[in-house]
Amino acid sequence: MADAPGPGDGLRPQHLTTDREEEPRLGTGRSTVTGHLRLAPMTDRSADATSADQEPFEDLPEQVRVRREKRQRLVESGRPPYPNTVRRTHALAELRRTFDFQDLPPDTRTGETVSVAGRVIHLRNTGKLCFVRLREGDGTELQAMLSLADLGEESLAEYKSLVDIGDFIEVSGEVVTSRRGELSVQATGWTMAAKALRPLPNEHRPLSDEARVRQRYLDLVVNPEARAMVRTKAAVLRSLRSTLDDRGYVEVETPILQLTNGGAAARPFRTHLNAFDQQMLLRIALELDLKKALIGGVDRVYEIGRTFRNEGLDSTHAAEFSMLEAYEAYGDIESMKALLQDLVRGAARSVGRTVVSGRDGEQIDLEGPWRSAGLHELVSEALQAEVTTETPLQDLRDLADGRGVELQERWGTGEVVLELYEKLVEHTLIQPTFVQDYPESVRPLAKPHPSKPGLVEAFDLIVNGVELAPAYTELNDPVIQRERLVEQSLLAAGGDPEAMDLDEPFLRAMEHGMPPAGGMGMGVDRLVMLLTGAGIRETILFPLLRPE
């Protein structure tokens, strides 16, 4: 609230830009009718520069000017630059599948006549024989050859003068192999499928990091790794769903717009619902609504969805990210361990990477055994000194001091042990490890451990030094739940009872009885990062960026 931007400066300039420049263009694009009608005036270069809504033609980069002129020539020569569709009998991949394994000798004529389409990524125009390489979405490429003999003078001349790298074109003809033995379509005709007005970037040098993110669509055209990432993430999502579905979990969707935030402690994004004249928040977690579903009898329930946290951004944190949360009635942390192993291993198999490289070069075999270790045990190992729930606060503080770990004054033993773990241990846990037996004070929504006083049934799955998924035997005592939420809310409100923001509908639901349950939440992007070794900005297709 205090940090909300004032109603002026930051927003205003953007607004002006939108009004002046974007709107007229949107108008052209959105309405098919006017869109077509307005094609012609584009050539009207004399359109006085006073109409500031369109960049003057003369100011455009040379290569855009050239392509716009070609577009216009296409219109005038009766070859629409953007036809509704073009004939296409085979995907490039289909032809590759059919012919690649036939080992055709050079100069073969297959007798098969096809129409193919794709983006032009390579052009070789010689006098009487032209080569063009087409690429389709997954990166499959196929060459076409356009010869004077087969096309005739006019068609070939038009092709040479109107087709650029970056355009989508259709080529029909016979499937052949070239004199060099390359599978090709020997063209008898071509059509423009969609004219590109801007050049593709240099294929042979990687785009700068910023360009790759800002113009991901170009990264996808030019960079096989970017194409693979999109498909890897999709495969991971499919695998997660199928693992859960196979176990009888039911997928649900719960509201992204919330009245109060719960399930995590992060600063939310704020927005406004006009119909109720109500301030709303974007969810920071899925937990509370999924528990309501559990209360209602959706005994195995999960959601995969976007959550939003208004916090700092870095190579492992994004403002919006995908989360999987799953809750299982009559489950506990042990069933969550089994579920997580299935989920992670299933995802790894689905992308063919069950052994991945750790940050320190160590290999991580996800099919191998996963360790379970107590928090105090791990901290003791790191400190070479026995630490238990009985260790006095002052001793812990001395140990932290000796290792240069800074502590906050108000912390108790639980927080101090957790801090020691996070600073000294977490990043060293490369192999899959369930870190468990947390002090009650640092995991307020988990149930007490049945045999270890002061500890709760909760774990964090750590792989490659990164937290992948926390899980609890979920607290379902509505009285304690209310106490904890009140505590949390008071803390968040800075001790001001008036500013407390309790989720009463959730508490009321809890009072109707929630079955004993295990629950967990997994960062989907982090799983993809683990399986690919990429940073979070690579796993998110269009990460948030400041306006240019």
Added chain:
RNA sequence: GCGCCAUUAGCUCAAUUGGCAGAGCAGCUGACUCUUAAUCAGCGGGUUCGCGGUUCGAGUCCGCGAUGGCGUACCA
């Protein structure tokens, strides 16, 4: 938040001590019926991120700002 580094043609990058702003790809004109980062000949393309300053002269030095990267801090 703080610190360091970067920003030059459509893309990726050069530019010596402050002294005419360049290359490869891409583009344009021409040659070439087997190219595939083709080759050959010729040509065009710049608000050097923005605003100010120092200087005879600034891509280069100084100040402020913008954007990005890295580090660091904060973060159920």
